[in-house]
Amino acid sequence: xxxxxxARWQFGITTVYHFFFVPxxxxxxxxxxxxxxxWVRTGSEKLLRLTKFFGKLFLINFxxxxxxxxxxEFQFGMNWSEYSRFVGDIFGAxxxxxxxxxxxxxxxxxxxxxxxxxxxPKKVHLLMIWLAAIGTMISSIFILAxxxxxxxxxxxxxxxxxxxxxxxxxxxxxxxxxxxxxxxxVLVTAYMTxxxxxxxxxxxxxxxxxxPQTEKEKKDAxxxxxxxxxxxxxxxxxxxxxxxxxxxxxxxxxxxxxMKMAAAEALWETEQPAGFSVFTIGTLDGTQEVWxxxxxxxxxxxxxxxxxxxVYGINDLVKKMESEAFTNSDLxxxxxSAERLAKVGVTDWxxxxxxTYWTFRFMxxxxxxxxxxxxxxxxxxxxxxxxxxxxxWTSLMFAAPLAPLFGISFGWIFTEMGRQPFIVYGxxxxxASASPGVSAFEVGLSMVLYTVIYGALAVxxxxxFMHYVKLGLPDVSEPKVLTDDxxxxxxxx
Amino acid sequence: xxALEVAxxxxxxxxxxxxxxxxxxxxxxxxxxxxxxxVAMLIPFLGKTExxxxxxxxxxxxxxxGNEVWLLTAGGATFAAxxxxxxxxxxxxxxxxxxxxxxxxxxxVAFEYRSKHPEAKWRNAFDWMASIGSxxxxxxxxxxxxxxxxxxxxAAAANNPSLYVVTPSPYFWQLFSWFGLLxxxxxxxxxxxxxxxxxxxxxxxxxxxxxxxxxxxxxxxxIGLGAIFLVSQNLLHPxxxxxxxxxxxxxxxxVSAWWFNGKGRDGIAFISTTATVLFVAVGIFATMWPGLGxxxxxxxxxxxxxxxxxxSSSELTLTLMTVAACVFVPIVLAYTAWAYxxxxxxxxxxxxxxxxxxxxxxx
Numbered sequence: 001x002x003x004x005x006x007a008r009w010q011f012g013i014t015t016v017y018h019f020f021f022v023p024x025x026x027x028x029x030x031x032x033x034x035x036x037x038x039w040v041r042t043g044s045e046k047l048l049r050l051t052k053f054f055g056k057l058f059l060i061n062f063x064x065x066x067x068x069x070x071x072x073e074f075q076f077g078m079n080w081s082e083y084s085r086f087v088g089d090i091f092g093a094x095x096x097x098x099x100x101x102x103x104x105x106x107x108x109x110x111x112x113x114x115x116x117x118x119x120x121p122k123k124v125h126l127l128m129i130w131l132a133a134i135g136t137m138i139s140s141i142f143i144l145a146x147x148x149x150x151x152x153x154x155x156x157x158x159x160x161x162x163x164x165x166x167x168x169x170x171x172x173x174x175x176x177x178x179x180x181x182x183x184x185x186v187l188v189t190a191y192m193t194x195x196x197x198x199x200x201x202x203x204x205x206x207x208x209x210x211x212p213q214t215e216k217e218k219k220d221a222x223x224x225x226x227x228x229x230x231x232x233x234x235x236x237x238x239x240x241x242x243x244x245x246x247x248x249x250x251x252x253x254x255x256x257x258x259m260k261m262a263a264a265e266a267l268w269e270t271e272q273p274a275g276f277s278v279f280t281i282g283t284l285d286g287t288q289e290v291w292x293x294x295x296x297x298x299x300x301x302x303x304x305x306x307x308x309x310x311v312y313g314i315n316d317l318v319k320k321m322e323s324e325a326f327t328n329s330d331l332x333x334x335x336x337s338a339e340r341l342a343k344v345g346v347t348d349w350x351x352x353x354x355x356t357y358w359t360f361r362f363m364x365x366x367x368x369x370x371x372x373x374x375x376x377x378x379x380x381x382x383x384x385x386x387x388x389x390x391x392x393w394t395s396l397m398f399a400a401p402l403a404p405l406f407g408i409s410f411g412w413i414f415t416e417m418g419r420q421p422f423i424v425y426g427x428x429x430x431x432a433s434a435s436p437g438v439s440a441f442e443v444g445l446s447m448v449l450y451t452v453i454y455g456a457l458a459v460x461x462x463x464x465f466m467h468y469v470k471l472g473l474p475d476v477s478e479p480k481v482l483t484d485d486x487x488x489x490x491x492x493x
Numbered sequence: 494x495x496a497l498e499v500a501x502x503x504x505x506x507x508x509x510x511x512x513x514x515x516x517x518x519x520x521x522x523x524x525x526x527x528x529x530x531x532v533a534m535l536i537p538f539l540g541k542t543e544x545x546x547x548x549x550x551x552x553x554x555x556x557x558x559g560n561e562v563w564l565l566t567a568g569g570a571t572f573a574a575x576x577x578x579x580x581x582x583x584x585x586x587x588x589x590x591x592x593x594x595x596x597x598x599x600x601x602v603a604f605e606y607r608s609k610h611p612e613a614k615w616r617n618a619f620d621w622m623a624s625i626g627s628x629x630x631x632x633x634x635x636x637x638x639x640x641x642x643x644x645x646x647x648a649a650a651a652n653n654p655s656l657y658v659v660t661p662s663p664y665f666w667q668l669f670s671w672f673g674l675l676x677x678x679x680x681x682x683x684x685x686x687x688x689x690x691x692x693x694x695x696x697x698x699x700x701x702x703x704x705x706x707x708x709x710x711x712x713x714x715x716i717g718l719g720a721i722f723l724v725s726q727n728l729l730h731p732x733x734x735x736x737x738x739x740x741x742x743x744x745x746x747x748v749s750a751w752w753f754n755g756k757g758r759d760g761i762a763f764i765s766t767t768a769t770v771l772f773v774a775v776g777i778f779a780t781m782w783p784g785l786g787x788x789x790x791x792x793x794x795x796x797x798x799x800x801x802x803x804x805s806s807s808e809l810t811l812t813l814m815t816v817a818a819c820v821f822v823p824i825v826l827a828y829t830a831w832a833y834x835x836x837x838x839x840x841x842x843x844x845x846x847x848x849x850x851x852x853x854x855x856x
Contacts, residue, residue, distance in 0.1 A: 088576020
């Protein structure tokens with residue numbers, strides 16, 4: 001394999017892995033902040049126990065998100081040096097701002113939150129988790145603005161003297177229509193995952209306790225019931241917002257990346273109206289359809305908002321790209337660099353169709369599955385109802401966080417692979433952006449070692465996570481600010 | 494005096510300002526993570542009992558993550574302000590940076606995970622991960638900065654005149670010249686000194702006395718190695734009287750740290766190594782202007798074809814980033830300083846709570 005192919009795999013492996021921890025970090029920090037806020041306002045011991053319990057699960061996950069995130073920032077320069085040089089004038093700024101504005105905020109204040117229980121007054125300590133949570137959110141805004149620019153490179157032009165893309169307007173970059181819809185879409189899917197996690201963990205305990213007998217069991221069951229419902233409402237609410245934002249995103253995508261929409265459906269010929277296939281069997285190379293189950297008009301609606309809308313097929317889009325490339329584009333950068341693109345050359349304008357087709361369906365299917373679980377759980381637990389313990393319930397409790405989590409992975413694989421053959425859409429082909437001085441040996445070696453280390457860390461983190469899930473709610477005492485220099489701290493590593 | 498004939502992307506003042514700002518971010522990183530690397534390296538050696546080890550870990554527990562962000566910000570700022578510097582450096586030092594990443598990963602999880610299970614084997618494993626991870630990162634950066642002083646040879650890529658690559662590639666074994674290795678060893682010694690002084694400043698009782706005793710020994714090693722390194726630096730890459738002034742200031746810092754440590758003045762001793770890190774970093778960055786730690790291919794100090802002038806971002810990007818830095822750097826400094834005051838108290842074994850009893854980890 002070439003260094004470039006290996007670099008693609010390395011990016012895929014490290015990024016998908018990193019993003020297993022991101023959604024929980026973003027949303028769980030805020031949900032724990034909400035729990036702690038309720039505790040501070042009402043003094044309810046139940047909420048303090050839930051804050052500490054889910055806070056610990058959040059921190060086990062947070063550590064992995066931090067350490068795997070560092071790899072991401074370095075990777076652009078290490079594996080994709082021509083990309084970094086070409087886009088740094090635009091793409092570098094959100095990364096630097098993310099570190100300066102968001103990473104400092106979340107890192108410093110998470111430390112103050114973890115160790116501050118007996119150092120800071122109650123309300124100041126509460127502020128710490130809010131600031132950390134806001135930090136994680138700001139971080140996602142910057143990185144998604146950067147990614148959206150790769151999908152739809154607005155606010156930039158091509159400078160022939162320096163042979164690179166240069167920024168013309170930061171406002172345009174931040175107000176990129178793709179960013180404006182991608183940011184909420186990704187944020188609400190994070191809440192689906194964290195809601196699903198709270199639901200799954202608390203629901204599992206709720207079924208395990210069953211009908212509470214002792215005083216302690218009654219106390220625990222009441223807390224788990226609260227958390228189960230809280231998680232389910234978050235999952236369901238965020239799920240609905242995911243559908244709405246996803247729908248808007250589909251229409252913008254049809255506009256700026258029609259090829260990606262056609263690839264999502266494996267639509268080879270232009271159709272009006274176009275149906276949505278729930279399931280397709282194609283030839284192995286993905287170029288021909290053998291059998292499919294189609295719902296008429298739905299793709300037209302997803303793409304254009306009209307059940308009779310015209311959706312362009314892959315073959316027509318390839319013809320258009322081959323004849324005019326991006327010479328007629330509304331985007332200054334695409335238009336100005338069209339000549340350069342012709343020189344660099346594109347061999348295949350079509351993304352990997354089986355991958356885009358199936359990831360698009362898995363993404364949606366898993367999202368709807370998670371919402372169905374949340375609705376079912378709310379139904380079962382209404383009016384003090386108790387779940388029936390058993391394999392089915394346990395599986396649903398596992399599925400509640402895992403379905404949205406994997407749904408998000410499929411969504412990202414679709415978004416990034418649907419952009420191919422470009423790294424910056426219509427401007428820079430991925431094949432022309434790898435580091436020229438880096439050998440296949442270097443990329444291969446580091447890839448194997450990342451995979452081994454990440455695999456070992458996954459075993460440790462999942463083991464720890466399940467350990468603390470099973471331990472359940474901790475006993476708590478009212479935190480007090482320490483004045484005695486020799487007194488033991490309430491929390492230490 | 495500067496290579497102004499090179500087609501500039503932005504005014505020289507902005508390029509100079511961003512070069513200085515990146516140096517400032519690096520100094521923040523080296524000063525702050527410098528001591529937490531030193532402390533982490535010492536966990537298995539200075540902690541005799543489990544509670545003592547926990548004292549050591551907890552002196553940096555609340556702050557190490559924030560300290561690391563200085564590195565991420567330095568990296569991000571290099572990407573944004575000098576994309577060509579970022580592209581050439583990060584791809585050119587592929588394997589060393591990979592080692593840095595592995596070191597940062599294993600030390601990062603170690604702090605969070607060691608406390609989550611009381612078994613001795615589990616904790617020992619994470620103590621060594623924290624120690625070895627910190628050692629590797631320090632060593633690699635020491636070797637790296639020594640090579641920036643000498644200059645990494647760069648040339649335009651075969652079919653891309655705008656993109657410079659470190660030549661020959663892969664450039665790995667060439668990094669380990671005697672001066673490169675000396676740089677690595679010096680930084681390890683300096684961070685051990687800096688870290689043990691921080692530990693002395695933040696602890697009380699037996700662990701404090703042990704940290705002070707260790708600082709006394711490693712301080713002498715730092716002074717000896719540091720003198721050789723700084724004199725060699727000024728001979729290999731002279732930058733005039735400024736280089737010698739910085740050398741004297743850095744050396745004074747080391748001697749003062751060693752002296753005040755012996756007198757039991759923990760605070761002044763720690764401030765002294767902080768000053769040394771600052772002066773050494775300023776000296777190194779002074780050799781990196783305007784060539785960014787690169788040089789042309791050939792023997793000796795061939796001027797670098799890649800410079801701050803042709804590697805920088807456009808005027809607009811640099812201006813916007815300047816505004817952001819002016820607003821946010823002071824804010825970051827303010828809340829970071831506040832965090833340090835919240836955790837200002839010294840720790841001793843009496844402050845460490847007993848472990849929560851926990852059943853064995855499920856497979």
